[in-house]
Amino acid sequence: MTKTADFISICRLEQLERERGATALVAGHAVAIFRTYDDQVFALGNYDPFSKSSVIARGIVGTRGDIPFVASPVYKQAFDLRTGACLDDAGVSVPAYEVRVEDGLVLVGPRKR
Amino acid sequence: MSTRKTLVVAGHGMVGHRFVQAAIERGLTERYDVIVYGEEPREAYDRVALTSYYEVGADALSFLPGGKYEDPRAVVTLNTEVTAIDREAKTVALSDGTTQAYDVLVLATGAAPFVPPVPGKDLKNVFVYRTIEDLQAIEEAAKTAKAGVVIGGGLLGLEAANALHKLEVETHVVELAPRLMAVQVDDAGGATLKRHIEKLGLTVHTGVMTEFIDADKDGVEDGKVSGLKFKDVDEVLPADIVIFSAGIRPRDQLARDCGLEVAERGGILVSPNMQTSDESIYAIGECAAPGGRMYGLVAPGYTMAEVAVDALLEGPGEFLGADMSTKLKLMGVDVASFGDAFATTEGALELVYSDAVAGVYKKLVISEDCTKLLGGILVGDASSYGILRPMVSSGIALPENPEDLILPASRGTAQIGMPDEAQVCSCMNVTKGEICKAIHDEELTDVPAIKQCTKAGTVCGSCTNILKNLLTEEMEKSGKAVDKSICEHFAYSRQELFDLIKIGQLKSFDAVVEAHGTGRGCDICKPAIASILASQFNGHVLDNKTTGALQDTNDAYLANLQINGTYSVVPRIPGGEITPEKLIVIGEVARDFNLYTKITGGQRIDMFGARMEQLPEIWKRLVDAGFESGHAYGKSLRTVKSCVGSEWCRYGVQESVAMAIELELRYRGLRSPHKLKGGVSGCARECAEARGKDFGVIATEKGWNLYVGGNGGAVPAHAQLLAGDLSKEDLLKYLDRFLMYYVRTADRLQRTSTWIDQLDGGLDRVKEIVLHDSLGLGEELENEMARHVDTYFDEWKATIEDPEKVARFVSFINAPGTPDPNISFTEDRGQIRPVTFDEPVSLGSSIPVGAPQ
């Protein structure tokens, strides 16, 4: 695969700690990037609609059943890393973004549909 | 013309107080002015817990500290005896020489210890065991006494013997009957009890009659006790103290003198609604004899108080006898007796289990057709009392093999369906149905909540186990199994995980989840495991290989997350003592980084509004000036609050500031199930509010009193005395053990107060483990604390010195220098204040983003 204009390179994979988030600036927006235990990478909007603050990347990463999730560090609501859906409050979600890892580089793309 | 009437109560004891409380609660004071006279110099107190006076003091026992009811229409006058009743004039005469008129009179004069007419009973150092003043006098005499004798081996006698033993007097118990506790247990049970008590070093003499008490000076009237002479025994048993505890007699003299009817065996005769033979006079508590029988327990007295209030409100309440079952722990020995313990029912059968080696004796009395439990006796192990007693009162059918109920394999907590009417708490008369309803309707999830809501379990505590079982049962029924698993990833409680990690020497989350869990953890198990790993190995909490990714919100950045995504900074200020230079540093740092500054409730200074990426710089300034982390973010020691103490304060008796600093430095950084707070006051005025803390130390003339289990917060609790007048060495030793045992065994996010509450045996259990080392863990716990103290380091200093850790503190991984636009401030009262946004804020695409190499 080649880089396309829609995908922006963020950092090298090894800059990300496993099961922790980092915040990236993507097209002017704060995006939370997560690397899970099995080296998959996910990206969600960093803005937590419950606490109205930009903190999602600082939550604890884990699993609920088979779902990889991050818990907001403020009031602990869980968000599905794949879709951004809130697992505790149906109807609430944060944006989820496409992610690719190429040549050891992490690239964030457009919002998932 | 006033329509208000006057209600006089004679006696402010346990039952008199309960009467007044009920009168206020149920609105009787709308019609009556209530005037209470108490002969004792203090307001009503918990006589059932009298013996604990030696440990907790009089204030802790008081039911009405300050002596005033909330309702001003109920007034107590102490130090005043009612000396006579004039039924015709409807007045009472008082010991101060005045009289008081009444419309209604309630007699709640209690009972007095019975002192048999033994020669020598008026000698000095002969006591009874009924009031706080009695106990004070015994304590004083014990200071110089070598040996003491308690006459009477019943329930109260053994209680008195226990006290004497604890006062370090060589103690003898003398009982006329052939066994101890003759009213409650049979010969075999009495023998088992005797063996237990003798093992503790007391001497028991049963089946002996006291002939006279010997005096040190022959023939002199006011001589002092020197010994006890038994009938048919030549030698005199040397003794410096004698306590009579040979039964009680209702205090019915007032009633006799004014011609009220009394029962044959004493006690004021009352009808089922507590009225005496004069309809304006009621009698309740131990002085009363409903149906001709007096009751020497507090629970029937409480019921009488409620019934009398009900009667005065023209209610239908009646007193229909009471359950005289007893369960108690005497000198560490369980004793219980309930129902028809002596198999007096016709055709009754007995089922006995006895293990002389283990010191356990259990007997069940069952009906002739083997279908019903009638009563029983348990000595040495009364764990099944909670299930057995309700079986008697509700008359439910026995299981097929009734012996299972007392065989050791049975945990006595077997789930036997009890009917809803079964009385679970006899002290407060609460049924199973009422408890289950409360659990269900109020969505209660723990025993303390049940206690608070239903009052069950709040008097003698013997029904606590059954409350626990009902809770489990109810929650399981509604699908809310009281699962001990901390989360879906680990089927273990925190305590079990603590042990598994310790035994397996597991040092990372990966190792723990591989050995004992599933999945990749969550926001519940990860911080809990991080805390356990930190308690055991004391590594750096941000260490990437072990705990770095496990930390909760605040630990993750060694600072407290605020509402707008910024952090607060709290340097440690041990004991609240700080030099002017250091104060200036804090001021300068706050000014240079434009932080909001506030004095906390914990005697230190909090600086708010730091961006994550500023934290290392701020801390570098603080560390360079000699500050260290205050752990405001950790489940760990916060502060040890101090008062100024004897160095400055004119009342102080010890140097409380120095002690607070020493304790704060000793326990700083100790990761624990929940946060820990301490306090040290320099004298009993308690300016440091030490008793509101997890551990509180209060200076005495002789050393330090150590209190544990205090809590502010949502459910405040006063700390309770663990040990008094300690030397500094002992204080540290006990505190080390207490804290480490808490760290090991408490649930996640369980403060010390709730932890002690849910321990089987509560504070007594803590005392056994910490003071008497009953688990043999003392040294191990001390060593663990010593290791913690030795390996402590300042985690903020270690963080700023390690580039890998500092790398964590960036706003944007691809634009490290750019501040997060979602954070902005306005100003209030001259300082910054967060502004929140309803939408994510965009920086605009013009901001250059650093591309990775």
Ligand code: SRM
């Ligand atoms: C800053 C401070 C208030 C202040 O401005 O004075 C404060 C602030 C917070 N307290 Fe507190 N508490 C502060 C003193 C207290 C006190 C008073 C004391 O310590 O003497 C209490 C009652 C005493 C006690 O704990 O028993 C107190 C009882 C609580 C509780 C209730 C705990 C409980 O057992 O019910 C919580 C909630 C919790 O921990 O779960 C809490 C939680 C919090 C948190 C951590 C809430 C949160 O998660 O954001 C606040 C974070 C502050 C921060 O960002 O720094 N805070 N908090 C005080 C810091 C003291 C310090 O120097 O460390």
Ligand SMILES: Cc1cc2nc3c(=O)[nH]c(=O)nc-3n(C[C@H](O)[C@H](O)[C@H](O)COP(=O)(O)OP(=O)(O)OC[C@H]3O[C@@H](n4cnc5c(N)ncnc54)[C@H](O)[C@@H]3O)c2cc1C
């Ligand atoms: C050491 C000990 C341990 C006990 N353990 C237990 C137990 O485990 N379980 C249990 O159920 N019960 C226990 N009891 C019994 C329990 O304390 C009593 O049942 C209870 O106190 C009875 O309450 P009361 O109000 O009737 O009497 P009291 O509490 O004795 O109150 C009567 C009050 O009236 C005052 N008074 C008397 N005459 C006058 C007067 N003329 N004018 C003014 N005031 C007067 C007295 O001074 C006293 O203060 C124990 C008792 C003792 C001493």
Ligand code: SF4
């Ligand atoms: S609720 Fe209490 S702890 Fe929380 S910020 Fe307010 S005062 Fe502080």
Ligand code: FES
């Ligand atoms: S039985 Fe005594 S408190 Fe419940």
